[in-house]
Amino acid sequence: MSTSDWLQGKLNKLFDMTDTLRKISPETYTKIDHDYGFWSLKKEIALMYLARPFQNIANSPNSYFSSYYYIDLFAGSGLVKAEDTFFVGSPVVAIGSTLKDKPFSKYICIEADENRCKVLQQRLDATCTHYQTCKAEVVQADTNAEIGNVLNKYAPKGDTCYLAFVDPEKYTDLNWSTLETLMRFGTGDIILNFPSHSVVRNLPTKTSVGAVASLSTFVGDSDWASQLMSLDDFLEYFKAKMHRYRREVHSITLYGDGRKRLFDLVFATNSKGMNNSLQDLSRRLDKIKTKTIKGLSEVANEKQKQLCGFA
Numbered sequence: 001m002s003t004s005d006w007l008q009g010k011l012n013k014l015f016d017m018t019d020t021l022r023k024i025s026p027e028t029y030t031k032i033d034h035d036y037g038f039w040s041l042k043k044e045i046a047l048m049y050l051a052r053p054f055q056n057i058a059n060s061p062n063s064y065f066s067s068y069y070y071i072d073l074f075a076g077s078g079l080v081k082a083e084d085t086f087f088v089g090s091p092v093v094a095i096g097s098t099l100k101d102k103p104f105s106k107y108i109c110i111e112a113d114e115n116r117c118k119v120l121q122q123r124l125d126a127t128c129t130h131y132q133t134c135k136a137e138v139v140q141a142d143t144n145a146e147i148g149n150v151l152n153k154y155a156p157k158g159d160t161c162y163l164a165f166v167d168p169e170k171y172t173d174l175n176w177s178t179l180e181t182l183m184r185f186g187t188g189d190i191i192l193n194f195p196s197h198s199v200v201r202n203l204p205t206k207t208s209v210g211a212v213a214s215l216s217t218f219v220g221d222s223d224w225a226s227q228l229m230s231l232d233d234f235l236e237y238f239k240a241k242m243h244r245y246r247r248e249v250h251s252i253t254l255y256g257d258g259r260k261r262l263f264d265l266v267f268a269t270n271s272k273g274m275n276n277s278l279q280d281l282s283r284r285l286d287k288i289k290t291k292t293i294k295g296l297s298e299v300a301n302e303k304q305k306q307l308c309g310f311a
């Protein structure tokens with residue numbers, strides 16, 4: 001299948017989920033929802049794509065797992081906006097990508113903001129009913145302070161594995177210790193939206209000291225600061241640390257308008273099957289330009305407005 005057909009198919013699915021949410025939970029866009037660019041749809045597409053092999057592999061006859069969690073460390077409100085187009089956010093994407101015969105056993109969504117939590121719970125209740133999945137747990141908490149407690153309470157250990165989506169807006173939102181707790185917790189695959197745009201602004205240079213203390217909290221040590229690092233060096237340093245916990249750690253860069261580097265999507269897994277899916281996903285995502293996503297989304301959005309009579 002060509003990359004553009006593949007992309008069109010994925011965007012159509014995102015639009016279907018968005019329309020479903022709009023019908024069952026018709027709150028309009030508010031300031032609570034995030035306003036991102038079209039680049040951000042790549043991360044939702046990555047989650048949608050990887051949810052399928054995750055559930056298939058975790059639930060296969062050879063697997064020894066008895067429960068399969070979706071864990072969202074920075075869940076948001078369930079809706080994102082790119083210019084004047086709405087899309088579902090990561091927790092809705094995970095629920096909408098649930099396989100009927102091999103479903104996630106639980107969705108655990110952590111969000112610090114009270115208002116986002118309230119609207120997210122309403123949206124997820126409606127979404128779970130619509131897709132006939134189990135209920136989603138929305139936990140209002142600071143992920144960095146509470147990750148251990150939340151995992152112990154909502155994802156009791158045993159024969160379990162997880163797919164985690166880790167999507168901080170900026171590097172100061174995520175502490176290395178949080179990611180380490182998650183990776184130590186058990187078997188699981190991780191999709192991390194590494195906030196390159198905020199890292200690069202704060203890396204020390206020849207003429208400035210940079211934000212050494214906060215970057216050290218993000219990466220979990222201060223050894224990195226003994227040499228000047230480019231963004232690529234810093235990302236590789238970070239990935240090498242993740243590699244201590246997962247055999248396969250790969251990344252692709254997400255660009256905004258004008259090919260501005262915004263995030264790097266990092267994937268980490270111990271599973272051979274998941275790694276094969278990652279390689280396929282990375283090849284496809286790497287070829288897709290943000291302006292192509294924007295063009296296809298705008299056409300689909302216009303059609304939808306005409307069909308449904310949206311203003």
Ligand SMILES: C[S@@+](CC[C@H](N)C(=O)[O-])C[C@H]1O[C@@H](n2cnc3c(N)ncnc32)[C@H](O)[C@@H]1O
Binds near residue numbers: 076079111141
């Ligand atoms: C980039 S947005 C998440 C978007 C979401 N993953 C999606 O795809 O729609 C980041 C979210 O993390 C929340 N947040 C920031 N710091 C947090 C923390 N320490 N613990 C939990 N949530 C946090 C913010 O309120 C925001 O809603």
